[in-house]
Amino acid sequence: MSAKVIFHIDINAFFASAHIALDPSLQGKPVAACHVVKGSVVTSASYEARKRGVKSAMLMTQAKLICPELIVVHVDFDLYEDLSQKFIDLITSYSPLVEPGSVDEVYVDFTETIKNYKRPLDLAIEIQKRVYEELKLPVNIGIAPNKFLAKMGSDMNKPLGITVIRKREVEAKIWPLPIEDMFGIGRKTVPRLHKVGIFTIGDLANAPFGVLRNIFGNRTQIYIDLAMGTGSDIIDTDTTAKSIGHSLTYSKPIHELDELKTEILNQIIDLEKRAKDTNVKAKTIQFAIRFEDMITVARSLTLDYYINDKEDIFERVMGLYTEFEGKHEVSGVKFLSVSLSNIKSIDQIEEQLSLFTVNKKTNLSKSHKKIKRSDYPVKTDIVDHS
DNA sequence: TCTGGGGTCCTAGGACCC
DNA sequence: TCTGGGGTCCTAGGACCC
Helix, strand or coil, X not given: CCCCCEEEEEECCHHHHHHHHHCHHXXXXXXXXXXXXXXXXXXXXXXXXXXXXXXXXXXXXHHHHHXXXXXXXXXXXXXXXXXXXXHHHHHHCXXXXXXXXXXXXXXXXXXXXXXXXXXXXXXXHHHHHHHHHHHCXXXXXXXXXXXXXXXXXXXXXXXXXXXXXXXXXXXXXXXCCEHHHCCCCCCCHHHHHHHCCCCEHHHHHCCCHHHHHHXXXXXXXXXXXXXXXXXXXXXXXXXXXXXXXXXXXXXXXXXXXXXXXXXXXXXXXXXXXXXXXXXXXXXXXXXXXXXXCCCEEEEEEEEEEEECCXXXXXXXXXXXXXXXXXXXXXXXXXXXXEEEEXXXXXXXXXXXXXXXXXXXXXXXXXXXXXXXXXXXXXXXXXXXXX
């Protein structure tokens, strides 16, 4: 079986670029997008701003200090959502096998598409040009036989870079990279790897299994495979969210229960809107709270039916709240989070229900118990097993 | 080191079922 | 009645990513 051709396409400095796309007068200027809250940090900085030392996560006051001409814009998630969809639509016009990695990046299987091109590189150049001309967004592209290598490739030569990584080039192009540049290795793992003498991806690829096992546990082989340049090339086109949630940090801690309830309800109203806009309901409700002393507690509850009304959600959340209300010295509340998971589209839920009703009515072989245990047959399962 | 808000995936223990 | 293997689901927490 010959290798697939996977692209990873990543929009450069997406939030900042989105504002520049909307307002061409910002072109070539140092731009930073940030939240409006006091003492805010840079969420996304344009490359012009980065050249002057402005980095994301930097305090706004400091960014202004080192770059007084910095143009600050307020984050606008509707704008990003809109551009993100247009970006995905454009890519999908080349191949239906598109997997969104996040709001600003996609993995695409172009194995078939590139047959119409002399080289994969030509397709990459065309896409990069079209995204820039039609959406005014700069993108980086990585081309490789699997998702991991494509992702690593798109991270090189920013901005407006195109990088091909062939399997045989892993040793030359991937192994010299510092271990912290490996996708999937984060803050917590880096120091542990350094401790055992692993500083590059090549070091990881060649480390004794036993040493890695202490760090990665059951996932050791997966990381070794990635470091060796082997990884999944399967594109998952299912874009339905697995969870939706809201969280908010308060600069002024909440002390009154009434105020707390209002804040919780506000978040739930927002959640209800998102759930109803996307036509989904959820079985699991999760609630997290952080107190002034930075202690965070989270509780979740799974129902055996689906809900998306704010009243229903609020009732469950308050139930979860009372569970630890007395257990923690309630100082002020600094942070709240409400989220829904175990999500299903209303169509699917109704389909299940009708299937269940039909089975009961016509007395088909399946008992109530059996259906319950298998969590009801769903559309995707039927497709998978047929 | 974390600032923030949106997510995904994994683990480990317990309950429960066959 | 007990032991054991295989499996799923739930819950809490952690790591990571953008």
